[in-house]
Amino acid sequence: MGIRDVAAAAGVSITTVSDALNGKGRLPDTTRVHVREVADRLGYRPSAAARTLRTGRSGLLGLTTTMRSTEPFALTEFAWFAELVRSATATALDLGYALVVLPASSPHDVWGNVALDGTIVVDPADDDPLVHELLRRGVPVVSGGHPGSTPVYGWVDNDHVAAVRSVLDHLADAGAERIGLLAAADGPGADKGVAGYRAWCADRGVPAITEEYEARTPGAGRAAAARLLDRGPDAVFGLHEGCAPELLDAARERALRVPDDLLLACCGEGADPSVTSLSLQPALAGAWAVELLVGVIEDAGAGPLLPAQRTVPTRLSVRDSSTRR
Amino acid sequence: MGIRDVAAAAGVSITTVSDALNGKGRLPDTTRVHVREVADRLGYRPSAAARTLRTGRSGLLGLTTTMRSTEPFALTEFAWFAELVRSATATALDLGYALVVLPASSPHDVWGNVALDGTIVVDPADDDPLVHELLRRGVPVVSGGHPGSTPVYGWVDNDHVAAVRSVLDHLADAGAERIGLLAAADGPGADKGVAGYRAWCADRGVPAITEEYEARTPGAGRAAAARLLDRGPDAVFGLHEGCAPELLDAARERALRVPDDLLLACCGEGADPSVTSLSLQPALAGAWAVELLVGVIEDAGAGPLLPAQRTVPTRLSVRDSSTRR
DNA sequence: GGTATGGGGCGATACGTTTCTTCGTAAAGC
DNA sequence: GCTTTACGAAGAAACGTATCGCCCCATACC
Incomplete structure (x- = not known):
């Protein structure tokens, strides 16, 4: 029919x-x-297929994350990514698009089998080959996280440096004098975060106390947390999502009371309601990325081709773990 | 080109x-x-569009949840649904398909704009109109949760009755004699759960102590938890995902110690590591639903047309909250 | 009476594949 | 020498829609 x-x-x-x-x-x-x-x-x-063939528009947006690690969907485990996807899906639907989540690479050629009007690439590598391929095919790309030297149509990102400073300022206000940083070397925005930390320390003239680890290696987080606490900080900031348990455990093993002996702040959505946490607001990032992308798609040819950028605000939720009694 | x-x-x-x-x-x-x-x-x-037009296969699977509530994506808030989606996406990709999450209804006609090879409908209503429309279009449908009288190609579901019994048995083994049930009237599988509870109580010859509430109404869960504890149970089982905080708060307000005065078990993925929880294993449900659906798609015409069914096992994680010291 | 004008509608083409059928040729069988 | 078989490749018809341009017929206008 x-x-x-x-x-x-x-x-x-x-x-x-x-x-x-x-x-x-x-x-x-x-x-x-x-x-x-x-x-x-x-x-x-x-028929959607016939309409797509004729008009060149499918009403589909892609969302992917290029893995620095080899295993697919590494980021999927993070609540941050899950929430970004959820929000992006909802926003896309509001704007009349459907969203499909794809892996950067796959044994099956999924990318070739789906007609995409545009794609969001989360945390792209520098000069990401996938992005180049998409652009070559004429598919608009918006990135989540600064795209580096990869030429995209727009991007959304947190101001990682300012975010870190806000946490450090808070800890200092609460009385901390030796603030340690626990960072996952391969996490998104990690380098920016560490740089921001070092800059803040330099500004204040206090020593930088950092421990880094490979997030992919099981147990590496625990070990790094232990090393960090052994260096005697009176406050710690965990840059990697969900590292609060590791830090809390390490503190407990050393009989350090939180917050009395050790102030604690962590990135993430605050799964533990007693831990001060810095939310990167992934829901905003997802929604804005979609809005940017749809704007590019529907303005095709008309609008200015300067990449549009939006900075996603962070939100610091102060809880018991960083409140001196 | x-x-x-x-x-x-x-x-x-x-x-x-x-x-x-x-x-x-x-x-x-x-x-x-x-x-x-x-x-x-x-x-x-x-061109994916041209191929789809010619072959009639798009390589896309839909995933939706028909809302009993009017607001879209109600289920999305649940970790259960989020995990199911995550797992379904990964499994689909493994099998060479992409998965797109769609709302049952939308101001934009998203369903008309996407060519789907098949669809998973989570928790369909009885005689779901969306399912009928899809079947009329020749789109295979597999449901998550028992489809009732809706004719589908297959479904996956937990054995809710057995799951509830396993929890109740555990609580009874731990010494409970008056087990209360907290249930959300509109939650997925709620009716089955409550029925299983009543049957178990009848078997044992103990009184049924239940409180139900509308999950959509803010604060209703708190109120129902309070009512339940006021009826003096020595153990409670929360059937709705994430109701542990409500029950714990209500217990605290009444100076009931957990597990000393009150044994506690809850559905969900066990966000709180001290609460005994019954996982419905949404990841398995999502993966199996996709496998079933792809099987139907690729066997089109060949295989038996009897609906295929798979029962998803539940997993009870016993924690402190239901362990008598 | 001839011609602008405009509303109403249709024919035909293009979108880019996949696939059914056909065709020619060369080797092999009797 | 004539027919069968197999191989290698191509022609052309779909798939179902959107859209450009054209045609026809009234009515109105000079």
């Missing part, structure tokens, strides 16, 4: 059916109504 | 290019290699 059948049943031409259903052309309302009624009666639904 | 250009550049026909790239037809390897090389050099990528 294609458009042809509707045309036949309504006694008009294919053109007229198409125009009537899409609100185009010059047709009297009587014809429009008639055609719509016949189409409804037959239960006609236009 | 369509297939035509490749054919011209390689000095062969369109048919030959198609056959060479898709591994079909009878061609000598020399030709195959040559064509592939030329295609690579030109950076040719077949």
Whole structure:
């Protein structure tokens, strides 16, 4: 039951059916109504594939994360990414698009089998080959996280340096004098965060106490947390999402009371309601990335081609773990 | 740069290019290699839209949840659903499909704009209109949760009754004699859970102590938890995901110590590591639903048309909250 | 009466594949 | 020498839609 059948049943031409259903052309309302009624009666639904082929628009957005690690969907485990995806999906639907989550690489050629109107690449590598391939195919790309030297149509990102400073300022205000930093070397925004920390320490003239680890290595976080606490800080900031348990455990093993002996702050959505946490607000990032992307798609050719950028604010939730009694 | 250009550049026909790239037809390897090389050099990528139009297969699976509540994506807030989606996405990709999450209804006609090879409907209503519409269009449907009288190709579901019994048995073993049940009236599987609870109580000859509430109403959970504890149970089981905080708060307000005065068990993934929790294993449900659906799609016409069913096991993690010291 | 004008509608083409059928040729069988 | 078989490749017809341009017929206008 294609458009042809509707045309036949309504006694008009294919053109007229198409125009009537899409609100185009010059047709009297009587014809429009008639055609719509016949189409409804037959239960006609236009073929998405044919429409996509003809118009070049699929109504689909891709969302991917290029893994620095080899294993696919490494980021999926993070609440940060999950929340970003959730928000991006909802926003895309609001704007009339559907969103499909794809791996940067796959044994099956999924990218080749899906027609995408645009793609969001989260945390792209520098000069990301996937991004280049997409741009070559004419697919607009917006990145989540600063794209480095990769040329994209726009991006959203946190101001990682300012975010780190806000946490450090808070800890200092609470009385901390030796603030340690626990960072995952390969986490998104880690380098910026560490740089911000060092700069802050330099500004204040205090020593930088950092321990880094490979987030992918099981147990590395625990070990690094232990090393960090052994260096005798009176406050610690965990830059990697969900590292609060590691730090709390390490503190407990050393009989350090939180917050009495050790102030604690951590990145993430604050799974533990007693730990001061810095949210990167992934929901905002996801929504804004979609908005940017859809803007690019629908302005195609018209708008300015300067990459649009939006800075996602962070939110510091102060809890018991960093509040001196 | 369509297939035509490749054919011209390689000095062969369109048919030959198609056959060479898709591994079909009878061609000598020399030709195959040559064509592939030329295609690579030109950076040719077949149009997904055209392929979909021609073959009728898009490589896309839909995933939706029909909301009993009016607001879209109500379930999205649940970790259960989020985990199911995550797992379904990964499994789909493993099998060469991409997955797109759609709302049951939307101001934009998203369903009409996406060509789906099949759809997973989570927690469908009885005689779900969306399911009927999909089946009418010839789109295979697999449901998450028992489909009731809706005719689908298959479904996955927990054995809610057995799951509830396992929790109740555990609480009874731990010494509980008056076990209360807190249930959200509109939660997935709630009716089955409550029925299982009543049956178990009847079997044992103990009174049923239940409180139900509307999960959508803010504060209703707190109130119901309070009512339940006021009825003096020595153990409670929260059927709704994430209701542990409500129960714990209510216990604290009444100076009931957990587990000394009150044993506590809850559904969910065990966000609180001290609370005994019953996981419905959404990751398994998502993966299996996709496997079932892909099986139906790829066996189209060949296999038996009896709906395939798989029961997802539950997992009870016993923690401090239900362990008598 | 001839010609602008404009509303109403249709024919035909293009989008880029996949695939069914056909065709020629060369080797093999009798 | 004539028919069968197999191989290598190509022609052309779909798939179902959107849309450009054209045609026809009234009515109105000079």
